[in-house]
Amino acid sequence: HVVSQEAFVGILYVVATAVTILVVDRSPQGAEHVKKILLGSILTVGPAELAKFAALYAVIGTLCWFARRPLLAVSGETRPAGRSMVTVSIWDFLFFLTFGVVVTSSVTTAGVLLVFSFLIVPAVIGFIFSRSVRVVLAIAWGVGIAASAAGLAGSYILDLPTGAAMVTAFALFLVLAGIAKALVLVDAGRRRTHLLHAVRTVLALALALAFASSLWLIINPASDQPLAATFESATGFGPERFLSASERDIYESAGRDSVRFQNEVDRLNAKERAARYQGEPLSDEEIRRIASYQQSFNEMTRGERFVQDVLRAKARALERWFVGLPAAIISFVGLGLLLRAFWRHRSPGGNIEELARTRNSVVMTSE
Numbered sequence: 001h002v003v004s005q006e007a008f009v010g011i012l013y014v015v016a017t018a019v020t021i022l023v024v025d026r027s028p029q030g031a032e033h034v035k036k037i038l039l040g041s042i043l044t045v046g047p048a049e050l051a052k053f054a055a056l057y058a059v060i061g062t063l064c065w066f067a068r069r070p071l072l073a074v075s076g077e078t079r080p081a082g083r084s085m086v087t088v089s090i091w092d093f094l095f096f097l098t099f100g101v102v103v104t105s106s107v108t109t110a111g112v113l114l115v116f117s118f119l120i121v122p123a124v125i126g127f128i129f130s131r132s133v134r135v136v137l138a139i140a141w142g143v144g145i146a147a148s149a150a151g152l153a154g155s156y157i158l159d160l161p162t163g164a165a166m167v168t169a170f171a172l173f174l175v176l177a178g179i180a181k182a183l184v185l186v187d188a189g190r191r192r193t194h195l196l197h198a199v200r201t202v203l204a205l206a207l208a209l210a211f212a213s214s215l216w217l218i219i220n221p222a223s224d225q226p227l228a229a230t231f232e233s234a235t236g237f238g239p240e241r242f243l244s245a246s247e248r249d250i251y252e253s254a255g256r257d258s259v260r261f262q263n264e265v266d267r268l269n270a271k272e273r274a275a276r277y278q279g280e281p282l283s284d285e286e287i288r289r290i291a292s293y294q295q296s297f298n299e300m301t302r303g304e305r306f307v308q309d310v311l312r313a314k315a316r317a318l319e320r321w322f323v324g325l326p327a328a329i330i331s332f333v334g335l336g337l338l339l340r341a342f343w344r345h346r347s348p349g350g351n352i353e354e355l356a357r358t359r360n361s362v363v364m365t366s367e
Contacts, residue, residue: 017112040111040163049109056105060098071095072133111163117170118144125177129185147173200338207334214328221316221324228316228323239315242322251311258304261297268294 064071074091099119106115122144126136150173151166158165182194213227232238240248268290275282282290 036108036111038111038113038163040107040109040114042110042114042166043162045109053105053109057102060102064098067091067094068133113167114163117167121147121170121174125174128177128181143173143177200342204335204338207331207338211328211331211335214324214331217316217324218320218328221320222313225316228319239312239319242315242318243311247311247314251308251315254304254307254311258301258308261301261304265294265297265301268297 070087070091071094074088074095102119103115106118110118122140123136125143126139129139130136147169148166151169152162154160154169155162155165179198182198183191186194209227213225216223217225217228240251243251272282272287272290
């Protein structure tokens, strides 16, 4: 058996990333260096860097264009007909050399995650819809531009890290492309089959997530419960229902005070930003006063949230039996029923029944 080159590339990438993190971890600002390696700082790119990247990518693009035939040949087959292994190895080396130049020159600016998203996701989306190189390139370029714009817009509107937002945008475009391919660009029969599979998959994932969250609530009610918190926020069925009247008053009062203190912090931040960019600069004394107020309000906010956390943990010690245990049982039974239906569908008898139904429908249609 021959191990594929992609496997070697993946192994080298993982090992190199791990070694880099180990080395950077010893530096005084190791966490920031790791974050920059993964996500980069694409918003800080200046005109000089843009010109450098444009020139470099133009050279690599021109080289790949003139060598497109042998590169496509060695990409599609392990050893194309009429070519020796030496020739194939040379073209492979040229491809990986240009690939490495693109990656290493871009990682410091865009980050590892975003660079690989640019290199892989648009091409995958293109291949989902076509096998023609020209069509794939057109789709990949369009998707790359659209996903980049969507990621930048989302980062600006939601105040998110730019690199992570752009990577997430690429992932969403890939999911949408898969959905479009499976549910839109197919005939009616296959669309129904794919839709049924999609519904079952989503339902199974939801039940598995509910079961895991319920089990975690039962085992460790005092820890963070993100799914339970989301459910409580959406339904209004909060943990205070499992507290006594006096504890409920303390919990709700702490919540109101926490919101009020956080609003004060936000107001001071807005005042400082407005003075910095729009009005007269603040004096050193005013800056120190604002910083002192912010620190005080932040400490009071943390205190109120600590009170809420203690009472929430006490409430969830009861909630796990009245909510967590029934939810775990229901989700477990639901998963069992889904698995049973899946195996019945995959069994020979299930396939025969499906073929019989299909034949009967065809006969009725012809009549």
